Amino acid sequence: MVTSFIGIGSNLGDRARYITVAIRQLKTLPITRVSKISRIIETLPQEGPAQGKFLNCVVQIETELFPYQLLQALQKIEASLDRVRTVKNAPRTIDLDILLYADISMHEEALCIPHPRILRRAFVLGPLKEIAPDVVNRLLGAGGKWNNLKRKKAIVKKVSMRQRKTKNNRQRS
Numbered sequence: 467m468v469t470s471f472i473g474i475g476s477n478l479g480d481r482a483r484y485i486t487v488a489i490r491q492l493k494t495l496p497i498t499r500v501s502k503i504s505r506i507i508e509t510l511p512q513e514g515p516a517q518g519k520f521l522n523c524v525v526q527i528e529t530e531l532f533p534y535q536l537l538q539a540l541q542k543i544e545a546s547l548d549r550v551r552t553v554k555n556a557p558r559t560i561d562l563d564i565l566l567y568a569d570i571s572m573h574e575e576a577l578c579i580p581h582p583r584i585l586r587r588a589f590v591l592g593p594l595k596e597i598a599p600d601v602v603n604r605l606l607g608a609g610g611k612w613n614n615l616k617r618k619k620a621i622v623k624k625v626s627m628r629q630r631k632t633k634n635n636r637q638r639s
């Protein structure tokens with residue numbers, strides 16, 4: 467089993483429902499266990515054409531799927547949740563990204579790990595820091611430069627989904 471972190475985002479349709487169902491589907495993946503779920507935050511879009519705000523969260527999984535198997539599984543979940551690919555960075559019902567996979571570093575067009583924009587995205591680093599502070603400190607360098615990250619402002623508000631997170635964390639700890 468290796469630990470991997472999945473970034474989840476939605477800014478189209480019933481955003482909270484898409485995220486909830488995506489997490490439910492992550493829980494049904496073979497040889498995979500969801501171990502932590504961050505709270506969901508609302509964030510301003512950072513890229514692409516003018517579009518609505520996102521809901522974002524990060525999920526920690528333990529998995530025996532290989533990276534490309536995991537990517538394929540995530541893309542299947544996206545397809546099942548009405549994800550239609552149009553232009554780059556267009557609004558999306560659901561977006562699932564592999565942020566980290568163990569300590570793997572790979573740079574292929576179809577799969578780049580760590581996710582290339584992880585350090586620039588407060589909507590990733592915030593939730594990731596909540597469930598894996600050591601990982602974020604390691605990524606940013608010791609000393610918690612997170613506090614100085616200007617893009618932290620991109621987070622609009624914390625959406626309360628604590629029941630699920632608390633329950634989940636309690637089960638796993």
Ligand code: AMP
Pocket residue numbers: 537555561562563564565575576577578579580581582
């Ligand atoms: P997106 O529009 O964010 O869903 O981008 C999806 C594309 O990025 C797919 O073609 C993937 O093959 C590619 N990709 C590269 N690295 C990653 C990653 N770490 N996680 C998810 N997709 C990735």
